Amino acid sequence: MSELSxxxxxxxxxxxxxxxxxxxxxxxxxxxxxxxxxxLLRLAPSESWAEAANPMLGTRAIMNFxxxxxxxxxxxxxxxxxxxxxxHQFVEVQLVVQNPDEPQRPVNSPKWNYQVTAExxxxxxxxxxxxxxxxxxxxxxxxxxxxARYAAAREMxxxxxxxxxxxxxxxxxxxxxxxxKAMVEDFCPRFTPGGQVFYIGDAGDKWALxxxxxxAALNVKVNEHGKMPDLVIYIPDRNWLVLLEAASSHGPVDxxxxxxxxxxFAESTAGLVYVSCFPDRAxxxxxxxKVAWESEVWCADHPTHMIHYNGERFLGPYA
Numbered sequence: 621m622s623e624l625s626x627x628x629x630x631x632x633x634x635x636x637x638x639x640x641x642x643x644x645x646x647x648x649x650x651x652x653x654x655x656x657x658x659x660l661l662r663l664a665p666s667e668s669w670a671e672a673a674n675p676m677l678g679t680r681a682i683m684n685f686x687x688x689x690x691x692x693x694x695x696x697x698x699x700x701x702x703x704x705x706x707x708h709q710f711v712e713v714q715l716v717v718q719n720p721d722e723p724q725r726p727v728n729s730p731k732w733n734y735q736v737t738a739e740x741x742x743x744x745x746x747x748x749x750x751x752x753x754x755x756x757x758x759x760x761x762x763x764x765x766x767x768a769r770y771a772a773a774r775e776m777x778x779x780x781x782x783x784x785x786x787x788x789x790x791x792x793x794x795x796x797x798x799x800x801k802a803m804v805e806d807f808c809p810r811f812t813p814g815g816q817v818f819y820i821g822d823a824g825d826k827w828a829l830x831x832x833x834x835x836a837a838l839n840v841k842v843n844e845h846g847k848m849p850d851l852v853i854y855i856p857d858r859n860w861l862v863l864l865e866a867a868s869s870h871g872p873v874d875x876x877x878x879x880x881x882x883x884x885f886a887e888s889t890a891g892l893v894y895v896s897c898f899p900d901r902a903x904x905x906x907x908x909x910k911v912a913w914e915s916e917v918w919c920a921d922h923p924t925h926m927i928h929y930n931g932e933r934f935l936g937p938y939a
Contacts, residue, residue, distance in 0.1 A: 628665040628690045631658065638747055641756055642715065653706045655692060659685040660716065660736050661744060669747040674736040676721060679703055682734075707734055714763065715740050724779070724798065783817050784808050784853075789829060791822050796850065796866035799899050799920060803851050803864055806923040807897065811935065812853045812862055819852035839887045849881060850897075854890065860937055861890040864897055864918075871907060872896030878912040891937025914938050 624632060635654035644653070659682040661672040677685075679699050687693045694702070710716035716734050719725045725732060736744070739759065746755040778790040781801045791797040800820065808815055818835055822828035834854070835842060838861065842848065851864040863881050865873050873881070873894045885892055894915035898904040901919050904927075911917055916935055917927035926935065 624690060624692070625665070631663070631665045632690070634669075634747065638744065643713070643760070644709075647705055648709050652694075652702065653710075655686045655690055656682055656702060656706045656710075657736075658690070659683075660710075660734060661741075664689045670745050670749075672736075672741060672745050674738070674741045676719075676733040676735045678731070678733045679707070710734070726796070726798070781805055784812075784815055785817075789820070791820075791828065797822060799866045799897060800850055802899075802920040802923070803866065803897050803918075806920060807864070807895075807918055808853060810924060811918070811926065812855050814857060815853040815855045815862065817851070818854050818861075819848060821848055821850045839889045840885055841887070842884070847880060848884070858936075859890045860893050861885065861888055862893045862895060864895045867896045867898050867903070867907065872898070872911045872917070873915050874907075874910045875912045878915060893935060893937050 632651055632654045635657050636649050636651070639649035639653060639657060647653070660674070660677060662675055662685065663669070663672050679702055683694050683699065683702065707716065711718055711734070714737060716736055718734055719732060720735050721733070722731075739762070743755045743759045746752045778792060779797050779801050780788060780790050781804050783789055783804060791800060800822075804817065804820070808817075816831075816834070817829060818831040820829040830842075832842070835852075838854070840861075849863040850866040853862040853864070854860070855862065863873075863885070865871075865877065867873075871877075873896045878894055881894065882892065894912065896907075896911055896915060896917050898907075898917070898919045900921040904917060904919055911929050914930045917929065919925075919927075928935070
């Protein structure tokens with residue numbers, strides 16, 4: 621990895637000072653985070669802070685800008701580090717927003733993007749001027765209000781769904797949650813009538829709905845580090861636990877995942893049924909040879925039908 625030029629180094633040091641002034645910790649004000657901020661601002665080493673912009677950029681575009689303008693060529697496998705240890709924290713403190721053009725964009729979309737907020741951009745453009753400290757003080761004083769405003773916007777974007785017992789629930793926007801809504805509202809009434817929702821894994825909250833005691837009554841003691849299915853339905857009159865995966869994000873119940881789930885629910889006194897759910901048949905076709913035998917497939921675009929991966933029985937547990 622090449623060293624920064626003198627001009628680039630000075631600009632990165634300025635960005636580090638900016639981040640520290642805005643209250644970022646050491647990890648969020650190191651060289652990597654400073655470069656990410658400069659990329660988000662589309663600010664080349666030779667440009668003034670007054671020229672900062674706030675385009676919507678994906679992680680690849682951010683890393684390309686850092687390479688082209690600052691000579692730092694991060695390896696492709698560092699993208700997750702950039703996302704997890706810089707961008708996510710920028711989002712948490714409202715320095716950056718995700719997908720302002722489409723808040724409900726699926727988390728695995730190649731169009732996923734980040735944008736410096738308009739409020740933060742105004743402050744950052746003032747760096748190096750007499751107005752800088754006053755702008756920072758005002759921004760930090762207003763930040764709780766900004767957080768509340770953006771939180772309210774996110775709440776408006778939440779995905780409402782109706783559970784089988786007619787109670788209501790909301791999911792965070794994005795990820796597999798659009799498919800998860802269809803699983804609850806379209807699959808359950810047709811194929812698990814009378815079923816009870818014991819678990820929903822929201823894309824933004826792994827334990828969004830978790831009936832711990834109800835599962836414990838079936839001798840299921842969940843290890844919170846275990847990878848739960850996206851949706852767990854209990855059918856009392858059949859004593860079945862239906863384990864559903866939203867395959868739009870992480871793939872279907874293949875043989876490996878089936879073994880993981882069987883181990884996670886090994887002590888269950890209820891029979892286990894495995895279902896892979898897809899948004900449509902086009903997505904299913906990508907995995908048609910990966911789905912595990914003795915499991916089921918459901919596609920949201922044809923909600924009244926299922927595809928059965930074995931001949932012995934349809935939609936039921938195996939010994």
